[in-house]
Amino acid sequence: MIPYPVDYVRATSVAHALAMLAGDSEAKLLAGGHSLIPIMKLRLASTPLLIDIGRLPELRGIEIHSDHIAIGAATTHAELGDHLRLSELSPLIRIAADVIADPTVRNRGTLGGSLVNADPSADWPAVMLALDARMEVRGVNGTREVPADAFFVGLMSSAVRQDEILTRILIPLPGPDRVAYRKFRHPASGYAVAAAAVALRYAGNSCTGGTIGMTGVAETAFRAHAAEAELSRGFTGSAEDIARLVETAFDGVTPLEDGFADGAYRMQLAKVMLSRALTDAVRES
Numbered sequence: 001m002i003p004y005p006v007d008y009v010r011a012t013s014v015a016h017a018l019a020m021l022a023g024d025s026e027a028k029l030l031a032g033g034h035s036l037i038p039i040m041k042l043r044l045a046s047t048p049l050l051i052d053i054g055r056l057p058e059l060r061g062i063e064i065h066s067d068h069i070a071i072g073a074a075t076t077h078a079e080l081g082d083h084l085r086l087s088e089l090s091p092l093i094r095i096a097a098d099v100i101a102d103p104t105v106r107n108r109g110t111l112g113g114s115l116v117n118a119d120p121s122a123d124w125p126a127v128m129l130a131l132d133a134r135m136e137v138r139g140v141n142g143t144r145e146v147p148a149d150a151f152f153v154g155l156m157s158s159a160v161r162q163d164e165i166l167t168r169i170l171i172p173l174p175g176p177d178r179v180a181y182r183k184f185r186h187p188a189s190g191y192a193v194a195a196a197a198v199a200l201r202y203a204g205n206s207c208t209g210g211t212i213g214m215t216g217v218a219e220t221a222f223r224a225h226a227a228e229a230e231l232s233r234g235f236t237g238s239a240e241d242i243a244r245l246v247e248t249a250f251d252g253v254t255p256l257e258d259g260f261a262d263g264a265y266r267m268q269l270a271k272v273m274l275s276r277a278l279t280d281a282v283r284e285s
């Protein structure tokens with residue numbers, strides 16, 4: 001279909017984009033366009049003004065610092081998957097980048113666009129939750145940081161307000177000792193019907209704790225806090241420990257339902273993905 005009429009401006013800087021956002025409360029940012037353009041073509045979204053931030057150098061790139069990694073919000077999925085030093089320091093990022101959609105989407109879609117879009121079946125939210133990332137958000141009045149755990153506030157809704165821009169994603173270093181990502185792909189789109197990102201910390205051969213990000217299951221990606229608590233209570237990685245932990249992970253979670261997966265099936269898939277991700281992570285050394 002054809003979208004409603006729209007003006008297009010390529011921003012020359014983050015400050016320029018923020019000024020344009022402040023001047024039009026219905027303006028929308030455009031990064032890779034692989035979520036926004038399809039829904040505009042379906043006329044499920046419209047805007048009088050598209051502000052293109054996808055090529056701004058200040059929003060692109062990967063910086064490695066002593067205690068964190070800083071990723072520009074407009075860095076593409078493919079750039080994340082291809083960055084060798086990033087893969088060494090944070091292998092979970094490469095693993096996830098490689099299973100997003102197909103090369104066309106990976107070459108255009110951006111980390112920031114995916115996170116702000118907050119699709120309940122997107123991959124990056126689970127990964128950024130498991131890595132305990134912080135989101136740097138800039139507005140005309142300054143910059144604030146939002147922890148990943150407080151970033152996904154509802155269905156297709158993030159903590160970034162209409163007049164703000166997600167500028168960088170900050171990932172603490174050193175990263176976890178063992179990681180894994182397991183995803184049950186929707187056969188048509190590649191999105192997660194259910195997926196689990198697991199990050200474990202070890203002292204010698206003993207697991208001392210970890211983080212678990214889930215996506216695809218509920219209306220927002222979420223941290224499985226109750227299950228994480230089990231990880232620091234003498235978790236050995238045995239099949240019995242994993243089964244017990246998985247049973248605690250989804251208390252109080254209302255599963256999504258759609259034409260592909262009803263709630264019971266989706267919940268079962270979520271448990272299997274988490275169980276497999278934990279098994280993979282425990283085996284990694």
Ligand SMILES: Cc1cc2nc3c(=O)[nH]c(=O)nc-3n(C[C@H](O)[C@H](O)[C@H](O)COP(=O)(O)OP(=O)(O)OC[C@H]3O[C@@H](n4cnc5c(N)ncnc54)[C@H](O)[C@@H]3O)c2cc1C
Nearest residue numbers: 029031032033034035036101109110113122123166190191
């Ligand atoms: C066929 C297909 C298959 C896909 N499969 C998968 C998949 O398997 N897994 C997966 O995770 N995703 C998948 N996607 C989604 C893809 O990864 C998108 O690229 C991504 O979700 C959005 O990124 P984008 O840069 O394209 O954002 P855009 O479409 O440009 O923007 C999305 C939203 O975020 C806002 N926005 C963008 N950047 C910023 C910013 N820096 N600050 C504030 N707001 C911002 C925009 O205003 C818009 O509302 C798929 C998409 C397609 C078309």
